[in-house]
Amino acid sequence: MPRSNVVITGLGVVSSIGIGGDAFFDGLLQKRSGITSLAKRTDGCAVPSSSDSLTGHWIGGPVVDFEPKQYVRPRKSLKVMCREIQTAFAASHLAIEQSGLNAVLPLSDTGSLKPADVGTVFGSEMFYGSPVEMEDAIKASVTEQGEFDPAMFGGAAMKKVTPLWMLKHLPNMPACHVGISINAQGPNNTLVLGDVSGMAAVVESISCLERGTAKMMIAGATGTRINTTRMNYRADLPLAAVADPVALSSRPHDPESPGVVGGEAAAALILERREDAEQREAVALARIASYASCFVASGGMREGQRSSKSDPQLRGSAEAMKRSMEIALSDAGIESSQVGLVVSHGMGDPVIDLAERTALAEVAPNTPVVATIASLGHSGAASGMVDLVAGALALVKRQIPPTVQWNAANAQIGFRDAPEAMSSNHVLCLSHTSEGNAMAMVLESQ
Known part of the structure; x- marks a missing residue:
């Protein structure tokens, strides 16, 4: 159910x-x-x-x-x-x-x-x-020798930074x-x-x-x-x-x-x-049919480090992504073939994106995909909510949006190069972190 x-x-x-x-x-x-x-x-x-x-x-x-x-x-x-x-x-x-x-x-x-x-x-x-908001306090914390003294900063901040x-x-x-x-x-x-x-x-x-x-x-x-x-x-x-x-x-x-x-x-x-x-006679744009959250520590998390290096599996967790999507689909009572669009959390990081492609290849290999970060850049904590808005609007407008691509031939995922009609009633939205958190949410048209 x-x-x-x-x-x-x-x-x-x-x-x-x-x-x-x-x-x-x-x-x-x-x-x-x-x-x-x-x-x-x-x-x-x-x-x-x-x-x-x-x-x-x-x-x-x-x-x-x-x-x-x-x-x-x-x-x-x-x-x-x-x-x-x-x-x-x-x-x-x-x-x-x-x-x-x-x-x-x-x-x-x-x-x-x-x-x-x-x-x-x-x-x-x-x-x-x-x-700039700290500039005056920092200047007031510089010693006569021209060095910043952290011990002076507390008192300086009390006087120089707005309450x-x-x-x-x-x-x-x-x-x-x-x-x-x-x-x-x-x-x-x-x-x-x-x-x-x-x-x-x-x-x-x-x-x-x-x-x-x-x-x-x-x-x-x-x-x-x-x-x-x-x-x-x-x-x-x-x-x-x-x-x-x-x-x-x-x-x-x-x-x-x-x-x-x-x-x-x-x-x-x-x-x-x-x-x-x-x-209250409100118009329902979409229903949140199901959701799932999973954590499987990334390589970097297991090693206790944060790094921008390109070592495989250092950031992100394909297993967490896979499990969260599978559970969300099961709880929604649908198969992956019934999903008309996946709103991806792909971001341009070759390590994290590979993890997501690996998960999608197992869960929804032939489903159209859109990545809003291609148009907006990575907006931190806002990114997952932006993707939910995109998924809801895809159902309302009955449109699969294309993804901005530098070289479409390079993409190894189901991006579209032009808008397509949406025939399905379900969208799967995926969000995840470098550390290994993953969340999936199924939206259903009304």
């Missing part, structure tokens, strides 16, 4: 190829790429100088047309929101709008949907902030801000689990709905790999090379790809039990 009777009644996304579900999916259908030089970014983070050559460090998938003032209310909240919180807030309110909730907001005890009925769970990650700094960068703040903005007083939680954070947030939201602790859940995720401070840490995944054109530099499942392009994104889903959605 299917493990879930929860449906998606709204979705929102902020991405480098489109803001909002329709714009995002149109971008996928048109094989639009958001990968570009970071010189074009508009978020105030690091950009290459005029003398810097364009290397893998200086490319990414920035959301260049995002205007937070268009989405964040009240606007004074922006002073305690870093970029990831802003995009999460925007994605959530796009989902809220699509679900038809605006008419009952803010929630009240006299309304049809009460504050305690609605909860919020977000997948998140460390929000690093900008080095609101911590509130801007706590990983649990997206869920808090979204809940506060609509007066939602139901379950509120944040999960920090790397690339599977978004799917994990959906699973916890389903649990809240099935246990009756909420009637509606806002499940979201936000992340970035192109924040200035985050860009200084590159040891976990290999770095991509710049392709010609630059827009094709993110190359999932291309065996010749040297590494991963960073990006940024946020996405959110409105989740309800089917009977609650029907009672």
Whole structure:
């Protein structure tokens, strides 16, 4: 029997190829790429100088047309929101709008949907902030000999860093801000689990709905790999090379790809039990038919190291991916032949992508595949939730989107080069981490 009777009644996304579900999916259908030089970014983070050559460090998938003032209310909240919180807030309110909730907001005890009925769970990650925010404190910690003294930093930070700094960068703040903005007083939680954070947030939201602790859940995720401070840490995944054109530099499942392009994104889903959605006459976009999570330690995890080296099985776990997909399909009561699309977590890392291809070859060898990271770059904790949005929209639009490819002949997986009609009622979404976590989720059309 299917493990879930929860449906998606709204979705929102902020991405480098489109803001909002329709714009995002149109971008996928048109094989639009958001990968570009970071010189074009508009978020105030690091950009290459005029003398810097364009290397893998200086490319990414920035959301260049995002205007937070268009989405964040009240606007004074922006002073305690870093970029990831802003995009999460925007994605959530796009989902809220699509679900038809605006008419009952803010929630009240006299309304049809009460504050305690609605909860919020977000997948998140460390929000690093900008080095500029620490500049004055660091300067004040330099000795007369011109050396940085860590012992001086605590006192300097107390005087030189704004007291609101911590509130801007706590990983649990997206869920808090979204809940506060609509007066939602139901379950509120944040999960920090790397690339599977978004799917994990959906699973916890389903649990809240099935246990009756909420009637509606806002499940979201936000992340970035192109924040200035985050860009200084590159040891976990290999770095991509710049392709010609630059827009094709993110190359999932291309065996010749040297590494991963960073990006940024946020996405959110409105989740309800089917009977609650029907009672308020909401449109169900898709049902979450089943899900599964599995952990089998990667080689690097077993050896206690994080590395961007290309040693086989160092990152990712084909076995965990295989098991999670098999269990999800079994719990949904379907065979792999009934899956019309796999939304891949391929990212351009030759080691992790090989693990995913190995798993897919055993579970769903002939199924069409799309990799959103080819268009957006790797958006960290947001990536899995973005893939769920892509899977839901594929069912709604009845379209299999193509995948941006640098060299289609290199791909060893079921990418499509042009949109195709979707005849199946099921999509399989896969997300996984370097350490060996894997989650699979089956979506069903309504």
